[in-house]
Amino acid sequence: MLNLYIIVFLLLITNISSSSDLPRISCYRISGVPTRNNDIEGETYKSSLRFIGKTSPVTEILINQANFYWIGLISIGTPKRTFRIDFDTGSTDLWVPSIQCHSSCENKAKYDSNKSNTSRANGAAFRIVYGDGSFANGVFVNDTVTIGNLSILNQAFAQAKNISGFSTSTFDGVLGLAYSSLGTSGQTSIFYNMWQQGLITNPIFSFYFNPDPDAYPGGELIFGDVDPTKYSGSITYANVIIHAYWEFMMNNIQVNNTIICSNCRAILDTGTTLIIGPKIQIALLHRTIGAIFDEETGLYMVDCYTRLLSSFPDVNFSIGNSTFTLSVLQYLLIFNDDDKYICYTVFQGVNLHDNTGALIWILGDYFLNRFYSIYDLNLNRIGLAKSISYDYFQLSPISLFTYSNKTIQFSFNPIFIWLLFVCNILLK
Incomplete structure (x- = not known):
């Protein structure tokens, strides 16, 4: 049996003053090699495709990426709670597990609105369904989201009370970077808020991924410009x-x-x-x-x-x-x-x-x-x-x-x- 190996993702972000100081996330790939199992039971792995029902129905269940994806760290609330996040250009909303999510959220960081001084009620319902039938649902809340030392104030995000299909994933939640039309109506995405709050110089973000599994870091997401x-x-x-x-x-x-x-x-x-x-x-x-x-x-x-x-x-x-x-x-x-x-x-x-x-x-x-x-x-x-x-x-x-x-x-x-x-x- 092959051993699992893990490369921990780090977050490296500095103040905005020049192109070299733009907020960026150094991405590290977390990869695992599971044993062979052709009869996977219980929750499915997360699909590699991220579609939320606004497209034509997707009936095929696709190959998952449970052990091959790119994540970084963000913090939510005051005091801050850190979450491992999968950055996704194929969806829009940001969601993390709620403290009310129990068995399906084991081994994941959870958000507790009662422990954050900057939490504000929102109340809008949230549900996202992925290509393999995995899903997350819950309710929106507003709070401060921090990427490094860059704080996005009053950001709407979903605290997921139920999730299915993520028991094997090492990330806690997903941060969407697609257009607002794919998100929940009435909620402003985190990237739009970065721009509207004047936290980035340009409404641009860019990705670098390194296919070498031994590379350190394994990639980079930069907000506000290109590298x-x-x-x-x-x-x-x-x-x-x-x-x-x-x-x-x-x-x-x-x-x-x-x-x-x-x-x-x-x-x-x-x-x-x-x-x-x-x-x-x-x-x-x-x-x-x-x-x-x-x-x-x-x-x-x-x-x-x-x-x-x-x-x-x-x-x-x-x-x-x-x-x-x-x-x-x-x-x-x-x-x-x-x-x-x-x-x-x-x-x-x-x-x-x-x-x-x-x-x-x-x-x-x-x-x-x-x-x-x-x-x-x-x-x-x-x-x-x-x-x-x-x-x-x-x-x-x-x-x-x-x-x-x-x-x-x-x-x-x-x-x-x-x-x-x-x-x-x-x-x-």
Whole structure:
């Protein structure tokens, strides 16, 4: 049985006076490698997709990210109570467990309004439902939310009295960073309040994720600007077309000479682990790559024992005037099962829709690991640039790609094994 390993997330934020002093969160990945269990009972793991019912119904249960996500620390109340938070560009509301949440909130920090001098009653009802049926519900309250030494006064957030599907997650709650239209009506999101209260110089935030599991820190969320030390080259911008998710138009996705989709809609979502696309388009992508569908996991697998690395094509995403490329060692997941290595891709087919009913692509963490992402509320646009960690490649067993001409030092990295273990649900 593989040992679990944990890298604790830290919070490092300073006063606002210049670009280098903007509020930022140093993100550290918490990763675990569970034992294999194809009959998971009780509460499900949290889905990697964050949809709240304002979209078309989502019936598929997706691969979770219970042991692969990015969190930081915030504090709520006076005196302060610290919470481990998952920052999510695919939802809007902030919620943490309430002191009234009992069995389903074990081992999580809880908010007690009676112990905060700055707590104010709100009373609005809260409920959020995720793609796998997990949920949180409760009631809104207003209090001071602190990120480092930056305090957002009278911030509305939900104290969750009931949660389901989070018993295995190491974070306490979720802080949404999408547009207000996805949030609970009448409540102002924390990022909007940061800007309205004059706490940040620009209504922009940006993410850097490092795909190297041993990197310290593992990433950064910065409020108010971008960090030019975390990307190379120029930034490509695309306009947000619907003010809900951070949704924009891609020119196309291309593999070799095959166009997988044209004029396709996409969102950037830090709350999604994989890269998700419509089933038909994902099937075409995998036929071009040379992958076959594995019904047990809902993923596509490839032969990585005898195929040359050079036989795997790049996957190219055309956005704006730029092409964002994922090469084979950037889109394969490699794990060990009874001393046999199995290789899957990070692309998964699920028919999901935006608020207009159009099919969408979701560019999750395996895309954002390679490309620095910017979210500009003032100009309603997203920005992408090549991450400084773009060239990191996951380490793999030396027995794989045996006939490859490439000389790469391989050693097995177990970070991806959970993807198969927790996915015991067929996507039909």
